[in-house]
Amino acid sequence: MTATETVPAPATADGPASAVLPLEVTDLTTTFVGRDRRIPVVRGVSFSLQRGETLMLLGESGSGKSVTARSIMQLYGLSAELGGSVRMNGQELLGLPEPKLQNIRGGQIALVPQDPTGALDPLRRIGSQLTEVLGVHGIERVRKSARRRAEELLAMVGIPDPKRVADSYPHELSGGMRQRAVIAIAVACDPQVLIADEPTTALDVTVQAQILELIAELQQRLGTAVLMVTHDVGVAGDFGGRIGVMYAGRLVEEGPAAQVLSAPRHPYTAGLLDSLPAPGVERGALRSIVGAPPGVGAFPPGCAFAPRCPQARPSCSEDDPPLLAVADGRSAACPVANPTPDGKAAA
Template sequence: MTVIPPLEVRDLSTTFVARRRRTEVVRGVSFTIGRGETMMLLGESGSGKSVTARSIMRLYGSSAEIGGSVRLAGQELLGLGEPRLRAIRGNQIALVPQDPTGALDPLRRIGSQLAEVLAVHGVEGVKTAAHRRAEELLAMVGIPDPKRVAGSYPHELSGGMRQRAVIAIAVSCDPQVLIADEPTTALDVTVQAQILELLARLQQRLGMAVLMVTHDVGVAADFGGRVGVMYAGRLVEAGPASEVLSAPRHPYTAGLLESLPTPGAARGALRSIVGAPPPVGAFPAGCAFAPRCRQARPSCTHEDPPLVAVAEDRAAACPVVNAERVVA
């Protein structure tokens, strides 16, 4: 029997249209996430990670043209009308945004916001039962006094508590797919670790497929699963996180790892990636990373290499590095 994965993304492209100007941001991204599996999208700011995640949920409306295919448990999302999408968002597929403060309504209590989500998606229509379930969800995400927090306004909570409340809202309808967009960026290191542990625990408990966006190599390594490294709107490397982050097959991934501080490293020993990413939508001909790549050859500026298999369960978009490895 064929098993249908919770999320299949094929050749996804996103182009923003404004004042007759077209800006291509995501270019031909493909990946699959199975039940209970994790996919990390890793890369610098502006690489297209968050746009990819939000394009999957069709959150840009008419301001973006989205091409390719996004299938949620076998159902194509890109052709659905907005009413049907509203029924799916927050129910079958949910988002943990980067900024919990901006995501929560500052004028409403946390419990009321949770209860509204339950009511909208038909999980709990009775008001008293919905508020009781809201407190149960807050307890599930590790909030020690859920009754007090349910009666609190967002500004009365710490950043970590607000993030836990947003996660409670995201998992309230038991989604098949959870998208976490830089969920630990605004938190201190200790709270970051707690939030990552919470997400891993919820994933195991609920069996969700998780797509996590991050610019932090440490987060990608800690959360595990698979990793897709993005640069200039494309996936340039993909594979198990433990393998990609220990033996990269693309110069950009290697550059990210070389720029990480390590215990005992001498001052000035870290190597930065020279130059800067190309402006969004103004990608150069050939490989977009070639102007910054120490291993670039003349052909790299003319040919845009596709993402191809380079080993079992590994893919990369650099024929130079992988040709050398085959010879070696």
């Protein structure tokens, strides 16, 4: 299973469509606001996605992956303050009025949530939930046409009996079927960007593989850019594309999946890979990263990984290194692991 190839963007009268990327995120910050607290969770995340491209956000629970993904769609409302820039096809989304955002959500950019059971309305049939999306976004407003399109979408995501599933309530379906239904809803309007937030977490291994294969097939068919959140290194490696490793609300490494997983350039990435089980490694002999991640909002000064890093030096607790190029198509936020001749961060 792989989704590493980028589907070429069509040319326009003004030149190649690739000149305007479907999604550009620049210095994104997310701060949750309470009565007497401000909790920074995402701290200056930047990346871009081309048409048909995949970016996997990889990291431990609490690293800010899901918050980053949901902040792009501005799903936290007034409970979070967002900073930086999120541009889709050149249009700034942050600060856009809610009515305009509602047209973009589900239309141009869609979410496959982690828990399909919680995402689906338990009191409505699957077909009704699909036709609602088609109607809201102006795809199909005629009832019979919308119903026919709903069944086509369910068939497209590999459901063998789409009519029966369209007439079913969520509780009448298996976990894998519910996840396929959620994916059908997400791709109903042919979005340019699909955000998949841990889409296989609640599924058994066999169904996980089927769902990932389905997302890859839809990506190839529709030319959709995919941003996938995962804590599973195996999923990141199987799906391919690019990997962005997150730690303490920041991207600490980014590059092609095969290169990042075979030759990591940040000590945190290396620690993650060293902790994986492998043939010949006895039970209980796995290596682990010393210490624990910082609490949410309780980030230490300097590099957040420095207290756990085997290569840390005194300056690491003073300066928070930026994500800089360390090779062609590779970036890392660690001047110790990737020094220049003068001992500073690679440029």
